[in-house]
Amino acid sequence: MGRKTIVQRRKKGNKWTKSDSQLTILILPTTVWYILFCFLPMFGLIIAFKDYKVTGGKSFIYNVFNSDWIGFKNFEFLIKSNDLFVILRNTIVYNLIFIVAGTILAVGLAIMINLLYSKRKSRVFQTLMFFPYFMSWVVAAYFVDAFLNVDKGLINNILRDTGQTPVQWYMNVAVWPFILVFMYLWKSTGYNMVIYLSSITSIDQTLYEAAVIDGANKKQQTRYITLPCLKNVIIMMFILNVGKIFYSDFGLFYQLSQDAKGSIFNSVATIDTYVFNALKSSTPIGMTSAVTFFQSVACCITILIANAIVRKIDADSAII
């Protein structure tokens, strides 16, 4: 009997059934969305190798096929321009700083907030620190402006009142790395802290009880129980973030600096702000598409490598 059902199932398994048709209909609208908004742009990446021209009244696909192949010319342009080095350096270095500083701060605070006596206070702190996560960068740009505005900003007011000369913050190359790192931490720390906190609270409490019996104090418990239990989560988050290292948080760099142009270009321009500004100006689309092509490919490679490493450490956490 049992064997028969298995055989029947297998037979059923090869044939297209009504159930399959129904599921296909259910899945179809989303698939159309994926084709239009994910796969067509992937196909569109080939304009990086074309002298892309728009013919009036013709469709996008016609334009792509009828533009001339120019090989790597767009890339040559890009490599010859000085901007490439700056935007690559900024994107990667900022991301590395964000990852390291963000992880240390968030893990540290998560451990600390878990040690507070009052759970009610801890919840209030969490809620308040979660708040910036829900602000858009446009709003955050107003916050920054309120403090750094050249004529009316609070910091320059204080400088003037104490007899010092006010600073042109929005033209000062040297301070922007600090402002950007500070604002990144401001926006993301509460959120990351809560993630780590949720894995701290899921640690088996009997481990701590056993440690108390063995005479371990809180410091030792943190060092030998909490941190080792967090190790996997930390490594995972770290590697997943490294996988996205060629993408920058566009709003952070674009909104806060109020355009990423002019004298502070060297310290605030990233790949994404560069592409956006090129798109808004009259730069030929081919050259900028070479940047995005590079970005997409580099990012794909870093994600695959990161994922392979995650798989080594903890197979269940790998995304592939």
Add this chain to the structure above:
Amino acid sequence: MTKASKLNRVSPKTNTIFSVIFIIFALVCIIPVVFIFIISISSEASIKMNGYQFWPEDFSLDAYRFLMGEGKTILQSLGITILVTVVGTILGVLLTSTMGYALSRKDFKLNGFFTMIVFIPMIFNGGMISSYVVNTQFLPLKDTIWALILPLCVSSFNVVICKTFFKTNIPDSVVESAQIDGAGHFTIFGQIALPLAKPMIATIALFLTFGYWNDWFQSSLYITNTDLFSLQALLDHIQRNIEMMTKNPALGVTLQQYINSMPKEGARMAMAIIIIIPIACTYPFFQKYFITGLTVGAVKG
């Protein structure tokens, strides 16, 4: 609190130090909003005199009065924002959950193929330029409200959350017995799967809602028609140019006089406050869904 756990905690001194540290962090997170609010209720004259101050010389509600006078612009943007948020969230939830449900059924023949469709965009994407070219030249999205809605409504991350949820919470046996009773997948999805998935749907809906409410990037790429500006796009623009708010000069005043008389600084900050308030009032209640969403997402699909 038991005696053991009372013994096993940091010293009162450390507790106090930690509390102080957290008070400082919490203040850093909140003070900018308070500051913006104070500027929005400072009088224009005192801002001109002393710049932005935590304690201005005199307060005034001119900025809010001015925004009320220009209510049409703001109401229109608010309308756009609400429309985009509501339509986008509903559409997003529908598209995400149908795909998640279909992918969660193991006996679906095309499962492998559609899984790849969801999976590939997670590691490779077309980037800003070719998305822009496709959306403006292939799809007629430029300067339409759909440019604000469609590109954001599905994400592979959400689809995977959905799939994992259905897989673990609706076992094959339930589906099979429903099928024996004559139910098709549409019925099962609508009457069994969706009602069971309320907490997960709520999480995804929240992610989408806050995402749409806070979005300004799509507007800055695709929208040039000021009638289609969302609140965030409007805020983004008046950062550079507050004059665009002035469409309604009062009777007997020239446009220039009107521009000169408007509380420029206060009005900008008041706009920011108008955007923040709905979020500030609601997020504490939804916070826990964000956290569950994150932990659910961490489970591999």
